[in-house]
Every structure is written in structure tokens, then in C-alpha cells.
Amino acid sequence: MLNGIDLYALDLSGASFVKACGGNTHPDGESCVTLARIGDDAWALGDSKRPDAQPLRFTSAELHAAGIDPELFGLPV
Template sequence: MQNGTDLYGLDLGGASFVKACGGNTHPDGESCVTLARIGDDAWAVGDSKRPDAQPLRFTTGELGAAGIDPARFGLSA
């Protein structure tokens, strides 16, 4: 729980995921991740090759520590 918010308790129903590709190339195509803001300080990160997998969730600080910049997705932190 971060600042009293259970990240996995947040609803993804209205989340708008944006895809960014690059880096290592997967044998089946380019490596891509998806990112959506799901709260004031909450993000969901998914794998475009596994769209049915549950996205991982991060705070803005955790996202930055992981080296993921929302600006690369056209989103602002």
C-alpha cells in the first residue's frame, strides 16, 4: 500500500493504455510495453505480447526508479 492506496484495488476499466516499442527485439516481433495512468500517483504497465496478462502497477516514483518515463508514451507524470 502506497500513501493509503492499494494499487491493485484500483479499477482498470476506464484505463487508456498507450504502447511504446523499442529496445530488445523479441523473436516474434518488436518488444513493446503499454502504460496507463490509473490514479493520481498510480500507473499500470502491461506487455503488448501478453494482452490478457494482468498489468503490473506502480506509483510514479516506482515507475521512475524502473527507468520508465511516461513522456515516452506521450503521457505526463
């Protein structure tokens, strides 16, 4: 099982991020997040309004606990 240190050691250079929007509307436009699978049990979650910011990393269980469903992004679980 991956831990936080392992997650941040994974390379993002080949990751394909998918954007999902909705929910609260930000004053600068719609709220959007980006999600990419970066390993068997690893995901990277970014903020579309801050593409230069380092994405947060989660295990599948952590993503599920946060209420984020990769299928809503069109990504297989």
C-alpha cells in the same frame, strides 16, 4: 501514499493504455509495453504480447526508479 495492495485495488476498466516499442527485439516481433495512468500516483504497465495478462502496477516513484518515463509514451507526468 499508495501501497502495493492499494494499487491492485484500482479499477482498470476506464484506463487508456499507450504502447511504446523499442529496445530488444523479441523473436516474435518488436518488444512493446503498454502504460496507463490509473490514479494520481498510480500507473499500470502491461506487455503488448500478452494483452490477457494482468498489468503490473506502480507508483510514480517506482516507475521513475525503474527508468520508465511516462512522457516517452506521450503521457503527462
